[in-house]
Amino acid sequence: MSIQQLYSEAQQLSTAKLRDDIVQRLYERSHRLCREGIKYTESRRDTRTEKLDAIFTSPIFGFPIMLTMLGVLFYLTIAGANIPSSMLAEFFGSLEIYLSAFFTFIQAPDWVHGVLVLGLYRGTTWVISVMLPPMAIFFPTFALLENYGYLPRVAFNMDRLFKRVGAHGKQSLTMAMGFGCNAAAVISTRIIESPRERMLAILTNNFVPCNGRWGTLIVLASLFMAANFTGGLKSLVTTGVIVGIVMFGIIVTFFVSWVLSKTALKGVPTHYTLELPPYRKPKIFDTVVRSSLTKSWSVLMRAVKVAAPAAILTWVFANIFIGDTSILMYAVEFLDPFGKLLGLDGYIMMAFILGLPANEIVLPILLMGYLSTGSLTEVDSLVDLKQIFLDHGWTWLTALNMMLFSLLHYPCGTTLLNIYKETKSKKWTFLAFLIPTVIAILVPLIITQTVRFFGWL
Amino acid sequence: MGNSYRVALAGNPNTGKSTLFNALTGLRQHTGNWAGKTVSLAQGNVLYKDKTFNLIDLPGTYSLFSNSNDEEVARNYIVFEKPDVTVVVLDATSLERNFNLALQVLEMTKNVIICINLIDVAEKQGININERILTNRLGVPVIKISARNKKGFPMLLDTIDRIVTGAIECVPVQTTYPDDIEEQIKNIEPKVSELIGNRLSARWVSLRLLDGDEKLLNEISKRFGQKEGSE
Amino acid sequence: MSIPKIIKLVNGEKGNLIRITSLNLDGVMRRRLLDLGFVAGAIVEVIRKSPLGDPIAFRVSQTTIALRKEESSRIEGVLMTDGE
Ligand SMILES: Nc1nc2c(ncn2[C@@H]2O[C@H](COP(=O)(O)OP(=O)(O)OP(=O)(O)O)[C@@H](O)[C@H]2O)c(=O)[nH]1
Numbered sequence: 001m002s003i004q005q006l007y008s009e010a011q012q013l014s015t016a017k018l019r020d021d022i023v024q025r026l027y028e029r030s031h032r033l034c035r036e037g038i039k040y041t042e043s044r045r046d047t048r049t050e051k052l053d054a055i056f057t058s059p060i061f062g063f064p065i066m067l068t069m070l071g072v073l074f075y076l077t078i079a080g081a082n083i084p085s086s087m088l089a090e091f092f093g094s095l096e097i098y099l100s101a102f103f104t105f106i107q108a109p110d111w112v113h114g115v116l117v118l119g120l121y122r123g124t125t126w127v128i129s130v131m132l133p134p135m136a137i138f139f140p141t142f143a144l145l146e147n148y149g150y151l152p153r154v155a156f157n158m159d160r161l162f163k164r165v166g167a168h169g170k171q172s173l174t175m176a177m178g179f180g181c182n183a184a185a186v187i188s189t190r191i192i193e194s195p196r197e198r199m200l201a202i203l204t205n206n207f208v209p210c211n212g213r214w215g216t217l218i219v220l221a222s223l224f225m226a227a228n229f230t231g232g233l234k235s236l237v238t239t240g241v242i243v244g245i246v247m248f249g250i251i252v253t254f255f256v257s258w259v260l261s262k263t264a265l266k267g268v269p270t271h272y273t274l275e276l277p278p279y280r281k282p283k284i285f286d287t288v289v290r291s292s293l294t295k296s297w298s299v300l301m302r303a304v305k306v307a308a309p310a311a312i313l314t315w316v317f318a319n320i321f322i323g324d325t326s327i328l329m330y331a332v333e334f335l336d337p338f339g340k341l342l343g344l345d346g347y348i349m350m351a352f353i354l355g356l357p358a359n360e361i362v363l364p365i366l367l368m369g370y371l372s373t374g375s376l377t378e379v380d381s382l383v384d385l386k387q388i389f390l391d392h393g394w395t396w397l398t399a400l401n402m403m404l405f406s407l408l409h410y411p412c413g414t415t416l417l418n419i420y421k422e423t424k425s426k427k428w429t430f431l432a433f434l435i436p437t438v439i440a441i442l443v444p445l446i447i448t449q450t451v452r453f454f455g456w457l
Numbered sequence: 458m459g460n461s462y463r464v465a466l467a468g469n470p471n472t473g474k475s476t477l478f479n480a481l482t483g484l485r486q487h488t489g490n491w492a493g494k495t496v497s498l499a500q501g502n503v504l505y506k507d508k509t510f511n512l513i514d515l516p517g518t519y520s521l522f523s524n525s526n527d528e529e530v531a532r533n534y535i536v537f538e539k540p541d542v543t544v545v546v547l548d549a550t551s552l553e554r555n556f557n558l559a560l561q562v563l564e565m566t567k568n569v570i571i572c573i574n575l576i577d578v579a580e581k582q583g584i585n586i587n588e589r590i591l592t593n594r595l596g597v598p599v600i601k602i603s604a605r606n607k608k609g610f611p612m613l614l615d616t617i618d619r620i621v622t623g624a625i626e627c628v629p630v631q632t633t634y635p636d637d638i639e640e641q642i643k644n645i646e647p648k649v650s651e652l653i654g655n656r657l658s659a660r661w662v663s664l665r666l667l668d669g670d671e672k673l674l675n676e677i678s679k680r681f682g683q684k685e686g687s688e
Numbered sequence: 689m690s691i692p693k694i695i696k697l698v699n700g701e702k703g704n705l706i707r708i709t710s711l712n713l714d715g716v717m718r719r720r721l722l723d724l725g726f727v728a729g730a731i732v733e734v735i736r737k738s739p740l741g742d743p744i745a746f747r748v749s750q751t752t753i754a755l756r757k758e759e760s761s762r763i764e765g766v767l768m769t770d771g772e
Pocket residue numbers: 146147148280281282283468469470471472473474475476477487488489490491492493494495496515516517518574575576577578602603604605606
């Protein structure tokens with residue numbers, strides 16, 4: 001007899017309410033165990049959780065608090081990362097002088113110095129100085145919030161909105177994971193029981209900017225949007241811009257979910273249960289150490305591993321000439337008309353294409369591209385950085401478009417790989433690539449053409 | 458090799474499995490105060506006396522009747538990979554719900570430790586747990602710990618050790634169901650054990666056949682399918 | 689005393705205690721709710737509504753679980769008066 005036959009036999013014996021009876025009996029026993037084995041001496045209520053929930057999920061304060069939390073989180077990250085970032089950049093910059101001197105001393109050929117110092121060293125150290133400080137602040141702060149128990153409250157508050165667009169309330173949880181890393185967030189969508197809603201969560205996760213993209217977002221926002229401010233105010237304005245960008249990403253998420261649940265992923269929302277655990281004070285030291293050291297380190301290592309070859313490749317392309325034009329310039333010139341249409345340029349397009357393996361390397365590649373053609377200035381402060389951009393015809397519109405493109409464009413290679421592993425479908429993986437790409441092209445296109453039409457610039 | 462044992466950490470979501478795993482192995486699984494933080498398996502070793510315990514941190518699950526993919530990962534591990542010891546981690550502040558899963562695990566496998574976590578919080582809330590009575594009623598060791606404050610670990614490790622050496626024998630007290638269900642179980646249990654031998658608990662599989670867990674059924678056919686022909 | 693008043697969970701007011709009598713759901717959702725402790729006879733307390741009115745959080749088997757109105761409108765129980 002096969003198991004299938006046994007199954008149908010069992011099903012004939014079984015009644016509809018059998019499952020209910022089984023679970024009910026389990027609960028009765030569990031009840032009895034609690035009665036016999038446990039004494040509840042004081043009042044059984046956890047009043048602290050109740051009081052906090054009255055605030056965090058309050059009809060009046062619930063949403064403002066969520067927005068404030070997001071803002072504070074980013075403000076801490078941006079304001080706190082500012083000084084360490086420039087210190088790191090300065091440090092690596094001064095080290096580069098010695099490195100170059102060393103290469104001259106051993107009379108290394110120019111190309112060796114080029115590949116190793118101007119390519120490898122610069123590329124990787126930029127990734128480190130732009131990425132490491134924000135990560136080292138964001139990860140532990142977020143982890144504390146997460147271990148305290150705030151995330152499920154966000155899911156509780158936001159659920160109605162997700163339901164409206166046909167998605168699952170737990171998508172707020174997977175989106176929150178996306179701030180750390182989209183690739184990990186795609187795996188975390190396993191908590192969403194229904195396949196349809198899970199697919200929505202996977203396809204739209206990318207609209208949450210992962211830490212690999214903040215470097216770009218923060219640098220551009222503070223250079224171009226908050227340029228006229230100084231000190232604390234500057235960080236505040238930058239935070240405002242970043243929060244705005246994140247909000248825009250959330251709106252796009254809702255919109256795409258809504259369109260998909262009316263078209264390719266039709267259906268009604270199903271299976272929703274969300275547990276709201278009591279607030280628990282996290283073990284601060286452990287949590288901070290775990291998230292800042294381990295997580296920042298592993299994410300950074302991954303970025304550096306990708307940045308190293310990409311940086312070398314970029315340098316090589318920029319220095320191999322066919323006729324009197326480098327390979328890099330051929331590519332840039334080819335992409336330029338399209339880039340210009342979106343208010344970007346050929347360098348930016350190329351940086352995003354080469355940045356497919358990891359978003360962290362987009363900005364470094366872009367800078368290397370610019371530096372390889374313009375006058376070779378030393379970049380050791382953000383002011384110089386801005387000058388490089390201005391030399392290549394940047395305006396606030398270029399910055400805005402690049403930020404939007406970064407927010408909306410296709411997921412990184414690792415994320416795509418995880419999407420394929422989780423969905424086991426080439427079609428959906430391709431759509432996960434296509435949908436964001438189309439949106440990333442349309443949005444800057446519309447903005448640029450509008451601005452130009454009205455002559456605002 | 459012969460001294461290495463697999464110890465699975467199972468339990469409801471958000472009961473501190475990953476916290477316990479980290480504290481014991483020194484590894485750094487991510488934790489979070491929400492149901493569903495861990496969604497895939499993680500492994501790490503603990504050296505104890507002359508043995509190696511290979512700890513497996515499982516995603517949390519409300520029941521062995523899996524509903525979502527992460528729960529299925531946990532369920533399949535407990536059911537099919539047959540760890541040497543299954544530690545069910547319970548939240549001391551919501552034992553009523555947590556026992557539901559623990560009782561299901563007891564139906565399925567023998568070497569189980571009921572590990573009541575968050576005992577620090579429970580004490581603050583005036584919840585007094587008498588582990589002797591519970592041990593008595595359940596037939597397996599019940600241990601109180603606080604994973605966060607690293608309390609109760611020696612006892613836990615020692616109990617794991619004594620189970621794998623056979624110094625303690627676990628005799629889970631089975632849940633009895635209403636008569637009609639027991640009747641049905643009696644009806645098909647012999648056939649089930651004929652088919653699957655002692656690879657799984659026949660009583661538990663019978664129950665799942667009766668309540669119609671198709672996902673489990675498919676998993677069984679997939680895993681035991683090939684061997685069926687030769688038997 | 690008067691006849692017991694049967695209400696749907698979704699119609700419970702904050703603080704109400706409801707003893708579950710029936711679940712009018714099938715399939716996976718029914719199983720999930722059972723596993724969470726929404727079994728006949730269990731006592732559920734209405735904790736709070738989400739800022740936008742839905743979902744609603746309930747206290748059941750010593751944990752807090754939020755349900756959308758699609759589900760909570762299919763669970764019925766006896767409204768227990770205070771002091772019972
Ligand atoms: N007070 C206290 N808190 C604890 C204890 N153990 C765990 N926690 C907290 O409980 C929360 C959940 O811990 P995790 O280890 O992530 O739980 P888990 O069982 O792995 O959860 P899932 O992966 O979602 O199944 C975290 O916020 C921990 O800080 C404890 O013994 N005492």
